[in-house]
Amino acid sequence: MTDAELSDLVARSLYAVAPDVEGEPIDPNKSFRAQFEIDSMDFLNFVIGLHKATGVEILEQDYPDLQTLSGAVAFLRQRLP
């Protein structure tokens, strides 16, 4: 997948857990929490969504890498076959 496709995938996973922010632009380097008041429940659902969409195993210690759009894209690019 290209970075653009990964970026779309991450954005869709985020909107899926927070449909009330759907369509709002995402600053790639700002944390989801700071931008959209994403709490730990939303974040867990977001991580599960990423896993379901990509098959990538995500451990709790990976969570810090997934706090931003750019971080999540980099993480997936590295882990996807």
Add this chain to the structure above:
Amino acid sequence: MIEFKMPSLGADMEAATLVEWFKAPGDRVERGDIIALVETQKGAIEIEVFNEGIIGEQRIQPGRKVPVGTVLATIVGPAEEEASIPAVKTTKPVEPRPQERLTRAEEAPAPATPPSLRITPAARRRAAALGISPESLAPGSDGIIGLAQVPTGPERAHRRGAGLDLDEMRKAIGAAMVRSHRDIPHYWVMHAIDATPLFEWLETQNAIRPMERRLLYIAPLMKAVALALKQVPELNGHYKDGVFRPSPAVHMGLATALRGGGLIAPAIRDADSRTVDELMDVIAELVPRARLGRLRSSEMTDGTVTLSNLGEGNADSVFPLIYPNQVAIVGCGTACPRPWVVGNAVAIRQVIQVTLAGDHRVSHGRHAAQFLTRLSELLAHPEGL
């Protein structure tokens, strides 16, 4: 014949607008069925029925705002139906609503979906809510069915329309808190609790659990709070008209912040007798639904106590106000590493500052201290929760 009235869904609700009927005259209803959607200051609330029978006359049409207590419809009870409306004996079977098949928010109903179909959980949920088969949807350019590929349905229409008006919600919160501040003689007792065992247990659990079964600390924390409250009946129940009625079960309102500034505390029934995993499932399903403004009437009225958990990365402690007519609220600050005395040495431990606000007409500081001490003991042994 039973008169089905506009229920009161909170201390300060006077009226609400009927948005939609989900049942028509002649439909059979059972206790717990959702029969209507009403719009209140706290969002769109699904109204449940507490009698079984058959819908008779619908006296109020969608769009009308009516006071609490107005008869919305009549329900013919089981004993009467044979005699009065024999024509409706062949009512259609009641299909389970899509939400009832969900456990976690992410585990959307999957049976009809072939494994090759790629659809986002939110899209799957919306499709299910609209009764659309996922196979009938064309995927987007990347081969995945996302929300963009699912038609806009009623769920979405209610979200920002009937669902949530944050200004109105703020007024409702204000009215409830003015009443709380005016009528309830509050006291607060705070206790710092070493929650390190809880976080260590969670880390071990989550390392071996599949992603979908991972726990957030709110689930065991809620269980511990519920069990501790169970030991101090003066903190769990309702105070009304000069009388305190303790509740045998702990139905825990969970204060839930909504993006944009709203706040709502839907009740989780029997929090004391559910397992930690069950609580996690309920919370995972409830919080997104609260944010979409789609709660049920029982969730608005059943709470016997409230838990306000600030959550990760937040402030250290909170001194909340009691939601009338409850008699206590538990506030948890964020968990953070603190110097802590263990034996004769100082160690770094994960500490949560827990505050209990109580109603002096019913309890006093000693009750709060009993609760906080018990909570501290329970959190020291999370595996037993």
